[in-house]
Amino acid sequence: MDQTATNSKPKINHKRTLSRLLKLVYKTSPVMFIISMISIVISAGSIVYGSLFIEQLIDKYITPLIKQSNPDFTPLLTAVLTMGGIFAIGVLANYLFTVLMAVLSQKVQFNVRNHMFEHMESLPIAYFDQNNYGDIMSRYTNDIDTLMQMISQSIPQFLNSLLSLVFVIVAMFSLSWQLTVFSFVVFALSIGIVRFLTIKSSYYFKVQQNKLGQINGYDEEMLNGLKVIKVFSHEQATKEGFNGFNDELRIASGKANTYATILFPIMGNMGNLLYVLIAFLGGAAAINGWAPLTLGTIASFLQLSKSFAQPISQISQQLNSIVLALAGANRIFELVDEHSEIDNGNVTMSENEKVENSWFWDIPEQGNKIKKVPIKGHIIFDHVNFSYVPGHQILHDINIDAKPGMKVALVGETGAGKTTISNMLNRFYEIESGKITYDGVPIENIRKDDLRHSLSIVLQETHLFSGTIMDNIRFGKPDASDDEVYQAARLAHADEFIHELDDGYNTVIDGNGSDLSQGQKQLLSIARAMIADEPVMILDEATSSIDTRTEKMVQAGMDNLLAGRTSFVIAHRLSTIVNSDLILVLDHGRIIERGNHEELLKQKGYYYQLYTGKKELQ
Numbered sequence: 001m002d003q004t005a006t007n008s009k010p011k012i013n014h015k016r017t018l019s020r021l022l023k024l025v026y027k028t029s030p031v032m033f034i035i036s037m038i039s040i041v042i043s044a045g046s047i048v049y050g051s052l053f054i055e056q057l058i059d060k061y062i063t064p065l066i067k068q069s070n071p072d073f074t075p076l077l078t079a080v081l082t083m084g085g086i087f088a089i090g091v092l093a094n095y096l097f098t099v100l101m102a103v104l105s106q107k108v109q110f111n112v113r114n115h116m117f118e119h120m121e122s123l124p125i126a127y128f129d130q131n132n133y134g135d136i137m138s139r140y141t142n143d144i145d146t147l148m149q150m151i152s153q154s155i156p157q158f159l160n161s162l163l164s165l166v167f168v169i170v171a172m173f174s175l176s177w178q179l180t181v182f183s184f185v186v187f188a189l190s191i192g193i194v195r196f197l198t199i200k201s202s203y204y205f206k207v208q209q210n211k212l213g214q215i216n217g218y219d220e221e222m223l224n225g226l227k228v229i230k231v232f233s234h235e236q237a238t239k240e241g242f243n244g245f246n247d248e249l250r251i252a253s254g255k256a257n258t259y260a261t262i263l264f265p266i267m268g269n270m271g272n273l274l275y276v277l278i279a280f281l282g283g284a285a286a287i288n289g290w291a292p293l294t295l296g297t298i299a300s301f302l303q304l305s306k307s308f309a310q311p312i313s314q315i316s317q318q319l320n321s322i323v324l325a326l327a328g329a330n331r332i333f334e335l336v337d338e339h340s341e342i343d344n345g346n347v348t349m350s351e352n353e354k355v356e357n358s359w360f361w362d363i364p365e366q367g368n369k370i371k372k373v374p375i376k377g378h379i380i381f382d383h384v385n386f387s388y389v390p391g392h393q394i395l396h397d398i399n400i401d402a403k404p405g406m407k408v409a410l411v412g413e414t415g416a417g418k419t420t421i422s423n424m425l426n427r428f429y430e431i432e433s434g435k436i437t438y439d440g441v442p443i444e445n446i447r448k449d450d451l452r453h454s455l456s457i458v459l460q461e462t463h464l465f466s467g468t469i470m471d472n473i474r475f476g477k478p479d480a481s482d483d484e485v486y487q488a489a490r491l492a493h494a495d496e497f498i499h500e501l502d503d504g505y506n507t508v509i510d511g512n513g514s515d516l517s518q519g520q521k522q523l524l525s526i527a528r529a530m531i532a533d534e535p536v537m538i539l540d541e542a543t544s545s546i547d548t549r550t551e552k553m554v555q556a557g558m559d560n561l562l563a564g565r566t567s568f569v570i571a572h573r574l575s576t577i578v579n580s581d582l583i584l585v586l587d588h589g590r591i592i593e594r595g596n597h598e599e600l601l602k603q604k605g606y607y608y609q610l611y612t613g614k615k616e617l618q
């Protein structure tokens with residue numbers, strides 16, 4: 001799969017992502033959001049107001065005292081307390097929005113994770129075929145983490161700094177337009193530099209995030225294939241592959257951080273330089289009468305000039321984190337914007353109350369009537385064609401008539417299209433042309449949930465979930481009683497080995513049943529399909545060799561499972577399908593031979609060659 005598929009998407013629309021994110025935060029808790037915003041305004045305003053107060057403090061309260069022989073300090077004390085109060089309100093407001101935004105970000109994270117998972121479950125199989133699991137997972141981990149940080153820290157700090165800057169500028173103008181203009185000229189120069197560095201670093205942060213996704217994907221793939229790597233002694237090549245990705249990540253991170261770290265010292269020192277220049281120029285202007293400046297005005301202006309430099313450096317710093325997090329947010333939105341599986345089917349399944357384990361297709365007809373068709377498992381493929389990728393046809397004119405209870409075997413080399421045929425039946429993918437009917441009902445008319453409910457699938461890769469053996473068998477029918485579970489396990493021939501386990505049916509399985517043998521896992525998946533008791537079975541026969549005794553048990557379990565059901569067996573070994581009612585030999589997506597075992601042997605074609613060992617399945 002192309003693991004960079006999601007990484008090489010067109011440019012991110014930052015504005016749209018940000019506004020979508022803010023809406024999401026607002027919707028999560030409008031009250032918290034509004035209180036936070038008000039607190040941010042108060043916090044920024046109080047600092048500026050406090051700085052402006054210095055002017056009054058010096059000119060109105062301190063300077064007159066110096067001239068008095070018997071000074072009264074009471075007004076000064078009141079003024080100092082007022083100033084302290086203003087700063088205290090600012091600190092409180094700052095604390096309030098920091099706490100609220102942290103809580104809010106937790107809530108958003110919880111909702112986003114839930115939504116992502118729920119949506120992921122609704123996505124078509126094609127999405128998972130085309131996207132790397134590691135990359136999907138990194139959306140749940142790295143991207144959500146950066147998103148959290150953005151909501152709890154970057155956005156509030158950014159807004160705080162931005163507002164402070166606006167207030168400071170207004171205050172500076174109110175004190176002295178001449179000094180303000182001078183300050184702007186110095187800053188105009190620095191902004192050019194900052195802008196250049198921000199663009200550079202945000203680009204490399206994006207690259208870094210993508211590389212991280214790739215490295216996760218690679219790790220996941222190599223971990224899954226660890227045994228294969230060891231068996232084929234591919235450790236060195238794997239290591240080199242990893243080093244390659246790791247190196248790319250190191251270079252991207254290095255560049256991103258280099259640009260980001262150059263930013264801060266530049267901004268910090270610009271502030272100091274400005275401080276000195278204003279003190280010098282302000283003093284000179286006051287002494288020479290170039291501008292109406294008092295000592296209080298200069299002191300207040302100096303304080304403001306400090307607050308002027310600080311938000312600018314913070315803004316650039318927060319912008320970096322926001323841009324980085326927006327890349328993550330975008331990857332999250334990409335996932336939640338993926339189209340869910342479309343389902344226009346209106347035919348549903350209902351139980352026949354008179355006969356146990358018997359079902360109907362309920363077909364809506366005109367005038368709110370429902371036509372009931374008994375589900376028997378009669379599957380017809382009628383001139384079916386299919387391509388995964390347009391223009392690259394995989395199935396060619398497939399015709400199959402699988403009557404109820406028939407065992408149909410699909411034989412062919414790897415890549416011949418066996419699994420694809422089963423993908424058509426359970427509608428993991430939609431056929432391109434032709435028709436598939438299930439008891440006469442076109443399968444596209446059947447609701448996907450019900451269609452899949454009426455099919456049982458045993459895959460060669462048995463997937464077990466964390467939980468007990470009992471839970472795993474019950475997965476096929478969540479409301480099954482314990483007795484039904486025991487019965488299914490007996491029929492599947494799994495009962496015997498389960499009893500030998502320490503805790504029997506209550507044995508806890510984890511890590512996909514790594515403590516169980518391949519054969520035992522297959523027996524469990526047979527039991528799971530047995531309990532589901534569907535009229536149609538798709539069985540992807542296991543290729544891995546198991547010991548002869550277990551193989552016999554698996555075979556007996558399978559035979560029990562298939563008895564009375566229409567089944568499609570994807571065969572990897574001919575020994576297990578000689579008793580099939582219909583064997584279809586596939587080659588490059590076409591059925592080249594069909595018939596039962598004897599008929600096919602008589603044809604002396606491809607199947608005959610396979611069976612007599614003149615040809616081998618690959």
Ligand SMILES: Nc1ncnc2c1ncn2[C@@H]1O[C@H](COP(=O)(O)OP(=O)(O)OP(=O)(O)O)[C@@H](O)[C@H]1O
Nearest residue numbers: 129388389394412413414415416417418419420421
């Ligand atoms: N999701 C997919 N996207 C694109 N092409 C695919 C996809 N899945 C399978 N194919 C291609 O379709 C063809 C048939 O694959 P399929 O899995 O049906 O073969 P198969 O006969 O089941 O093979 P095997 O015995 O190895 O399981 C192959 O050429 C394969 O590369």
